[in-house]
Amino acid sequence: MTAGAQAAVTLQGVNTSFGSNHVLRDISLTVAQGERVVICGPSGSGKSTMIRCINGLERYQSGHITVDGIALTRDATSLKRIRRDVGMVFQSFNLFPHLTVLENCVLAPMSVRGMKRAEAKALAMDYLGRVKIPEQARKYPNQLSGGQQQRVAIARALCMQPRVMLFDEPTSALDPEMVREVLDTMVELAGSGMTMLCVTHEMGFARQVADRVIFMDGGEIVEQGAPDTLFAAPKTERLQRFLAQIL
Ligand code: ADP
């Protein structure tokens, strides 16, 4: 990152425990504006917890997090500002089943950003076009395939015009033939300059778009680097073992 440029996301010495389970151990990380970071690591290594900390879905016991220069505290105002600026896409699409695709997309822009319905609709149709499903706008989530639902979830998050997008295993719940269409959407988003943090084990995607891959294990960042370097020459035995399992 060039000197003076404000980081999109910073974590400094973040620790999280659930009871006696110390899940994040002194995590420090700086993500530059426009940077694309892929996070991988074995199940239970703390990836989701870290991602959830960044938009205040999970509390942490010590350390500091900032998003777009705003300190994340337990104060309701800072939480609200940060959640407005951070889009999140989960493994399970979490669409509102009783609302149409379009209504799913206009809800938050209208209620949180105070957008007028007509403006929110125009924006939603624009994003549904970008994720290539504008023709599904009037349908309900259960009338769509998993891949289409996940693309709606991405469009819905983008409708809030976030500064940062967080993805937590967005393709893990999909049938194999639908993984590609969701990854294609994410590749396109990466090309638009969006700051992205993606937990995924799709290493082809990591190679294609990631500026940096972070490998977590046991609540720590064990190794990080450019995808080609990291995959070709893992330094630790832990990463070697992990790559042997997934590649
Ligand atoms: P990953 O996403 O890498 O699989 P998680 O961040 O989901 O890992 O979980 C890390 C550890 O924290 C696991 O041991 C998990 O059981 C525990 N954990 C996660 N969320 C909670 C929670 N809400 N309450 C208690 N334990 C949790």
Ligand code: MG
């Ligand atoms: Mg997880």
